[in-house]
Amino acid sequence: MTRASGARRVNEVRWLLISISAGLLGIVSGVVWAQLADPARWEVRETGIVLTEDASRGQFSVIVVFTLIGVIAALLWAAAMTLLARHGGWLLVASVAVGSTLAGVVAWQVGMLLGPPPPESVTGLALGDRVPDELRVDGIAPFLVWPIAALVGVLLGTWGQTGLDEDQDETEAATAPVVDTRS
Template identity: 30%
Template sequence: MTAPQTPSENQPPEEPHQPQAAPAEGSGATVEPGGAPEFARELREGVLIALAVAVSGVVLGVLWAWLAPRIPLIADTHNVYLKNTEGEEAIGADGTFALLAFGFGVVTAAVVFLVRRRGGIPLVVSLAVGGLLGAVLGWVTGMWLGPTPDVVAHAKQVGAGVVFDGPLRLQAKGALLAWPIAAMLTQIVLTGLFGPRDPELDGPVVPDWSGHHQPPVG
């Protein structure tokens, strides 16, 4: 008769424990919970996009100072008056700025979409913030490039009875929102039409209610 084997004799020999290898230094692999590297990358790209869009506001200001209608003024020895009391030059200046800002919003959003080929909330926010900053920068640049805001000194310089151009001003401050609104709408439309699509399943998904889950083959 043979002695019964103990349970430890029936088990295969245990393999020595192998510690997990740590990522090598300089490999670029980082382990951070919550997708922190991806969020940091999107944040950096968003800041760069907002700055690039805002800087283009200088071009908006140049075009506005060039295309906006002038407000003719005339002075006598005591006061300065509008040459055309029913003129619509001030409204035309606001409309010109709004149209240019809207066009800049569409163009900047289209360029960013062509470069990135994807959407997302951070990208939309970057376009909105950059568009608002660009509109403000364009407004300030246009006024700086336009006629001097010192109307009295300008009237004394040209003399009494001589028509001169009044300062370029933006009466309707709501026109500053034309750029960010146009940029957000354009980005959303382009993402919906040409953005990446989720992969479609070949057939209908039937849930498994049996409670048995077979391991994958291979």
Template identity: 30%
Template sequence: MPPTAAPRRLLSHPVARDLAVVLVWFVALGVLAAVVWWQVTPLADYTRTATNAEMGEEQLGQQVAADGWYLTLGAVGGLLSGVALLSMRWRDPLLMVAAVTVGSLLGAWVMLRVGLWLGPADPKSVLPHAAVGARVPMQLKPGASGVVYVWPITALLGAIGVIWGTEQHRTGSSEPAAVDGTGSGADAADEPSGHVAQ
């Protein structure tokens, strides 16, 4: 069997294709979100002093910027993912909800790792070698670890919203069933029974 035959055979299965789409989607989206996060986040920085390093009041206020932008991008990315993936891959909604929820955690992790790689180095390793008065930025990472859960929460909400909207559309467009196979209940009532009283 050729080396490429097994993966091709696996991807011929509908469930495997759906899971592959979710995997690629969240890896790509996590990288894209990390690049945007890196570009838009103003990082607070330390100022090297003769004996240590310090951070002014203005810089202290910027410490939450990384968390705020991560939350914003994660919420948008998660919600968009839930809506888009459930709309595109409707073959097995319950499987897709589970896959999107788990996949969104992968997207959150990719965003964290790529953002950390793109951003500045750890200030603890830079400050000892910096000149007095030099400014050293913080790393690009959230201060609160719980912000990663914004991805699965919003992805789940988006997926459930698609399912709910689809079910509402189907229920609203359904017509009442006929009483029998020949016509509506009213038509059947108007037809003579064929029995004449003696």
């Protein structure tokens, strides 16, 4: 195996790690969201189940918790991936942006799966009972926060890195053409 193919193999492993870790980030974030979110509570009345005005704030807090988890998780994950991949260039930026977006979607689906069921599906309720709403994100903005935070994480991860690292120096030296400078 030549140095160039060895360096290429290391880069392939790095990109595979970024992809797998994005999926894991989504799963873990979804579990955390399901645990921390405090959904609105529907109240059973004679007319059916209704969401009171006071309880409607719970819908907003579920989205806020999802967004905060996304900011923290995507930022830290992207900074770590940047340090791992070192000078990944535009491929790193694109991978982190796409990976964090997919992580947000996975977190949303995992949170909905682990959270309460839709209030309409709950049976055996009596007047005055309160039923938690399902975890949901009903807008696109919370999902856009994930890649934005990840790109900030890339910036933080590259902050302080200068020049080429040792691996790239060796790879470039091994693949550079030999130039005869004798005149």
